[in-house]
Amino acid sequence: MTELLRTRGLTRHFKVGGTFSGKRLHAVDDVDLTIEEREIVALVGESGSGKSTIARLLAKIYRPTSGEIYFAGRPLSTLRSRRDLLSYHSDVPMVFQDPFSSINPVFRSSHGLLRTLALHRPDLSADQRMDEALRSLEAVGLTPAADVIQRYPHELSGGQRQRLGFAQALAVRPKLILADEPVSMLDVSIRIGLLNVMARLRDTEGVSILYITHDIASARSATYRALAMSWVI
Numbered sequence: 001m002t003e004l005l006r007t008r009g010l011t012r013h014f015k016v017g018g019t020f021s022g023k024r025l026h027a028v029d030d031v032d033l034t035i036e037e038r039e040i041v042a043l044v045g046e047s048g049s050g051k052s053t054i055a056r057l058l059a060k061i062y063r064p065t066s067g068e069i070y071f072a073g074r075p076l077s078t079l080r081s082r083r084d085l086l087s088y089h090s091d092v093p094m095v096f097q098d099p100f101s102s103i104n105p106v107f108r109s110s111h112g113l114l115r116t117l118a119l120h121r122p123d124l125s126a127d128q129r130m131d132e133a134l135r136s137l138e139a140v141g142l143t144p145a146a147d148v149i150q151r152y153p154h155e156l157s158g159g160q161r162q163r164l165g166f167a168q169a170l171a172v173r174p175k176l177i178l179a180d181e182p183v184s185m186l187d188v189s190i191r192i193g194l195l196n197v198m199a200r201l202r203d204t205e206g207v208s209i210l211y212i213t214h215d216i217a218s219a220r221s222a223t224y225r226a227l228a229m230s231w232v233i
Contacts, residue, residue, distance in 0.1 A: 001036035004176055004208055005058070005092075008032055009067035012053055027053040030067070033227055035176060040202055040209045042219035042226040051212045052097075055180045058210070059094045060085070072175075090120040093169035097181040099161035103153045110149045112168050113137075120172040136167040139205065140197050159190035166197060176208045177201070183218065195222045 010031040013024045028050040035041050045051045056062045058069060060076065069076040071088065079085055096102040103112060113133040117124060124132065137145035140163040153161060162182055169177050179198065183191040195218060201207050213219050219226045 001039065003034055004037045004039075004072065005035045006033070006070045007058075007067065008070070010054070010057060010064055010069065011066045012050075012057055012062055013065045028057065035208050035210060037175070037208060038202055038206050039225070040198060040211055040222060042211045042213060042222065044213055044216055044219045044226050046214055051214075052180055055094065055178045055210070055212055059092065059178055060088065086120060090172040091175045092178060093172060093174050094178040094180065095162070095165045095169050095182050098185055099158050099165060100153075100185075102165060103161055105153045107152075108149070109137075109151050109153070109156070109164055112164075113149070113171055116168050117171050132171055133167075136171040137164075139170055139201065140164075140166045141193070142167060157190075158186050159194060162186065162194055163197060166194075166201070170201065170205065170207070174207055176210065178210050178212070180212045181214070182211075184213070184215070191218065192221075198222060 010028060010033075012028040013026055015021070015023070016025050017023045031050075031054060033041070033043075043051050043054060053062065057064055060079075071092065076088070079088055110130075110133060113136065114129050117129040117132055121129070121132070133149060134145040137143070137148055142148045142160060142163050148156075148160070148164075153164075156164065165182070166177070166179075183194050186194065198209050198211065199222065202209060211219065211222055216226075
């Protein structure tokens with residue numbers, strides 16, 4: 001297998017307290033991990049262990065305090081131009097934990113999909129963007145896609161909203177999806193369906209997934225390799 005993403009000594013500390021406080025919260029310390037192409041890797045740990053911080057570091061929402069992230073062999077610290085950053089965010093999108101707040105309730109399902117495609121795939125025509133949006137919905141099991149794309153978020157279940165989040169990530173033809181606790185707010189009966197979606201995306205779309213969870217059982221069922229995070233005091 002070919003290495004897709006690698007971190008070396010990845011560290012993130014947050015300043016806590018007032019302006020003159022010297023206190024630091026050690027959210028992530030010296031983490032090394034690798035993700036191969038077409039691989040689902042689970043990052044497992046309890047609340048406060050730094051799992052979501054790692055996801056946000058990989059998504060370039062946070063900057064590392066120290067250490068480096070390499071994607072396709074290139075250090076992310078060298079990404080400077082808007083084009084490079086957009087290209088990376090297209091290759092490595094993120095699916096968030098809460099399916100109820102991560103989607104704008106004012107707009108139809110088509111809004112986020114088409115807006116994402118317009119930003120990251122400007123080469124497509126309007127008709128091509130719609131075709132790609134429908135393809136993404138079908139790939140995550142939201143059918144009939146032509147009906148789902150016209151619905152408002154309140155007309156979708158929690159599981160359907162989370163699938164919509166995966167569809168938005170998939171629409172930009174990513175190489176790696178960062179899935180931050182994607183099933184933790186869903187009923188147990190719905191979780192297995194979404195885990196199957198992740199496995200299907202790996203097999204049919206060739207995408208890798210970093211599956212962040214506190215649930216060891218789901219990590220075992222969804223992945224071949226799991227990495228454990230311990231809580232840092």
